[in-house]
Amino acid sequence: xxxxxxxxxxxxxxxxxxxxxxxxxxxxxxxxxxxxxxxxxxxxxxxxxxxxxxxxxxxxxxxxxxxxxxxxxxxxxxxxxxxxxxxxxxxxxxxxxxxxxxxxxxxxxxxxxxxxxxxxxxx
Numbered sequence: 001x002x003x004x005x006x007x008x009x010x011x012x013x014x015x016x017x018x019x020x021x022x023x024x025x026x027x028x029x030x031x032x033x034x035x036x037x038x039x040x041x042x043x044x045x046x047x048x049x050x051x052x053x054x055x056x057x058x059x060x061x062x063x064x065x066x067x068x069x070x071x072x073x074x075x076x077x078x079x080x081x082x083x084x085x086x087x088x089x090x091x092x093x094x095x096x097x098x099x100x101x102x103x104x105x106x107x108x109x110x111x112x113x114x115x116x117x118x119x120x121x122x123x
Contacts, residue, residue, distance in 0.1 A: 003050065012053035015062060016109045019055045021086075025108050029081040030070055061110040069114035073121040075101045082107075082115075 016022035023042050026032045032044045043054045062068075072078040075093055082089065082105045090112055091104040099119035106112050 010051060012051060012068065013056045013059075014053060014107075014109075015059040015111055016055035016057055018109075019057065021108055022055045025085050025087065028085045029078065029087065030072070055109075061112070063112055064104075067104065067112065067114045069102065069116040071116050071118050071121070073117070075103060075115055075117035078115050078117075079103055079105070 014022065019042050023034045023044065026044060027034055031047050033047075034042055034044050037043045037054070041054055043052060045052045070078075079089055079093060086108045088106045089103060090106050091102075093101050093103045095101050097119075099117070099122060101117040102114055104112055104114045
């Protein structure tokens with residue numbers, strides 16, 4: 001069950017040019033689960049069921065200001081999947097110590113998001 005508390009980030013609306021293309025990108029790169037809501041729109045849930053959201057058209061892509069980072073076990077593999085599925089690395093992998101690292105990428109709709117390698121996820 002998701003953790004519930006006042007102040008928790010719980011829902012994202014991600015700008016998209018093509019909702020199906022964006023859904024396929026995030027499914028392939030990060031393993032997000034997609035579903036069709038009751039109103040017919042495509043929504044997503046992250047891999048641990050903590051954050052959900054949808055893709056929206058007619059909105060400018062997200063640019064820094066606030067950057068949302070997606071937690072991964074293996075940043076090298078995640079960056080490779082970003083590139084393989086039509087994304088572009090904006091800030092290359094940057095070490096934050098021995099096992100932590102981050103990078104930023106531009107998705108197919110030109111949103112800029114981050115990737116964070118959490119050392120506690122390493123196998």
